[in-house]
Amino acid sequence: MLYYSTSKNSVPVNFKEAVIQGLAPDKGLYFPEQIPLFSPHFLEHFKSYSKEELAFEIISPYVGDCIPKDVLMGICAETVNFDFPLVPITESIYSLELFHGPTLAFKDVGARFLSRCLQYFCQEDKQKTTILVATSGDTGGAVANSFLQVENTQVVILYPSQKVSEIQELQLTTLGHNILALEVKGDFDDCQRMVKTAFADTALNQHMILSSANSINIARWLSQQFYYAFAMQQWQHDGPPVFAVPSGNFGNICAGILARLSGLPTDIFVAACNSNDAFYDYYVSGTYHAKPSIATISNAMDVGNPSNIPRLFEMYKQDYASIKKNVFAASIDEASTKATLQKVFEQEQYILDPHGAVAYAGLEKYLALHPNKKGIILETAHPIKFKPSVEPLIHQAIEVPVSVQHLFGAEKKNICIEANDDELKVILYSL
Numbered sequence: 001m002l003y004y005s006t007s008k009n010s011v012p013v014n015f016k017e018a019v020i021q022g023l024a025p026d027k028g029l030y031f032p033e034q035i036p037l038f039s040p041h042f043l044e045h046f047k048s049y050s051k052e053e054l055a056f057e058i059i060s061p062y063v064g065d066c067i068p069k070d071v072l073m074g075i076c077a078e079t080v081n082f083d084f085p086l087v088p089i090t091e092s093i094y095s096l097e098l099f100h101g102p103t104l105a106f107k108d109v110g111a112r113f114l115s116r117c118l119q120y121f122c123q124e125d126k127q128k129t130t131i132l133v134a135t136s137g138d139t140g141g142a143v144a145n146s147f148l149q150v151e152n153t154q155v156v157i158l159y160p161s162q163k164v165s166e167i168q169e170l171q172l173t174t175l176g177h178n179i180l181a182l183e184v185k186g187d188f189d190d191c192q193r194m195v196k197t198a199f200a201d202t203a204l205n206q207h208m209i210l211s212s213a214n215s216i217n218i219a220r221w222l223s224q225q226f227y228y229a230f231a232m233q234q235w236q237h238d239g240p241p242v243f244a245v246p247s248g249n250f251g252n253i254c255a256g257i258l259a260r261l262s263g264l265p266t267d268i269f270v271a272a273c274n275s276n277d278a279f280y281d282y283y284v285s286g287t288y289h290a291k292p293s294i295a296t297i298s299n300a301m302d303v304g305n306p307s308n309i310p311r312l313f314e315m316y317k318q319d320y321a322s323i324k325k326n327v328f329a330a331s332i333d334e335a336s337t338k339a340t341l342q343k344v345f346e347q348e349q350y351i352l353d354p355h356g357a358v359a360y361a362g363l364e365k366y367l368a369l370h371p372n373k374k375g376i377i378l379e380t381a382h383p384i385k386f387k388p389s390v391e392p393l394i395h396q397a398i399e400v401p402v403s404v405q406h407l408f409g410a411e412k413k414n415i416c417i418e419a420n421d422d423e424l425k426v427i428l429y430s431l
């Protein structure tokens, strides 16, 4: 399998090169030359596959011969070695809980798959790679946790000061070793811009091997298809489910759509946005414009210019009519997010996190128009990660999962920097 750039100005590369490069040289996103189709045999039998077999089947055509089959099977097994339960909330709404991994968010899947692929490639090439990543909260923890003490890798994480929760900050600043956390005096868009500028800097890239762990990296992006298949394994109803995805950079939803294009029998996708709703505006008007980001309680979705939008356009061949037919957009403001979180707790005793609440409200909008359908929300993070916004809404303390209790009391290590491209450059040269 080869990958071309969505900007169409770079030579196509294989899986390994695309993973190592992250972003294509022309700043486009890598995209597979063909979208593989699941075989009829697979579609008939996938419900009886183990999680690692399922992951392996899905990812194999994308990896090609860049990783030997037995190694890839091992990588898949480590990537998905926790639970992905599909839990009913109401008659027609289910929650796919993606927060049972080490950092309590769905990003653990993509980050674990990426780190293990990169580890294999670094070993093969005997080279050191620096992973540079901007985070709005959850990416940082997932990436740091996945790369901790992985040989030949150095991780540099940029996160916006005061805009991530306490647990999130602890998850990325307490690890040490090969993990460097940079607290940026700016917002997530600043962090993302600084990272993009570093990747575009020719001299810097000659000096060191820089790789991205953002959802633009194909290893992170493509492996997110796994849990849509896990959801389908657990789906017991006749009609296909609608998937409602809380969307920020649109990596998660684009992976689901990709799996659907390969033949996974799902219904359409709901792109649930918070007030950062550039995609919703496009859905309504047919023209796409990035917007400045706005802070909300679902802060992992506070993205004014979602980086995976070119992939969404590519999947539907830039055709607005096809996008409208296959994706439903919803814009959920802060008041509805809070009201939904409260309502679902009071009526169903289910604690959503703010991102899950946006997805839930988006799915309700779609189901109101299609009352005979049923759907699945992607519950992308454990509510404890957003404790300060959730607890006052449900008037109750959220239990801290045992797996993160050690963070409290651990020593925080980070470096504070201005939202300035050159400051980042100086740090990178000093590594």
Ligand SMILES: *Cc1c(COP(=O)(O)O)cnc(C)c1O
Pocket: 105, 107, 137, 138, 139, 215, 246, 247, 248, 249, 250, 251, 252, 253, 300, 301, 355, 380, 381
């Ligand atoms: C990253 C994140 C999102 C947004 O996912 P994208 O792939 O960027 O659209 C949603 N919810 C949570 C909890 C996240 O961490």
